[in-house]
Amino acid sequence: MKKTVFMLGAAALVLMVIMMASRPKNLGAMGAEDKAAEVKIDNFTFSPTPLTVTVGSVVHWTNRDDIPHNVVSEDKSFKSKVMDTDESFTYTFTKPGTYTYFCSIHPKMTGKVVVK
Ligand SMILES: [Cu+2]
Numbered sequence: 001m002k003k004t005v006f007m008l009g010a011a012a013l014v015l016m017v018i019m020m021a022s023r024p025k026n027l028g029a030m031g032a033e034d035k036a037a038e039v040k041i042d043n044f045t046f047s048p049t050p051l052t053v054t055v056g057s058v059v060h061w062t063n064r065d066d067i068p069h070n071v072v073s074e075d076k077s078f079k080s081k082v083m084d085t086d087e088s089f090t091y092t093f094t095k096p097g098t099y100t101y102f103c104s105i106h107p108k109m110t111g112k113v114v115v116k
Helices: 002-034
Strands: 036-042 045-047 051-053 058-063 088-092 097-102 110-115
Touching: 036 051
Parallel strands: 036 058, 051 110
Antiparallel strands: 036 045, 058 088, 097 110
């Protein structure tokens, strides 16, 4: 009986330690989430476009189309490799401005990121 109570107490203590240890990590992840944005590529379209983000934001482009695409900025500040389905490209915007980009395989596909 005594042993069971001890085991329960130890388990509760372990749980508390795990919860306390994981809390700051979750907060950090939430903070990073504020500076991240997603552009989906589907049906020969970038969305959302224009995408407005703040300086320091990380933008992920993910190809949800069943056709390969890439992302090339008009001012050559970024260029992805050709992405197959479900592959993604990440770029961090460190300077304010308006960045237009396109898919060099299908140049009619264009998008815009506005960095403030
Ligand atoms: Cu394309």
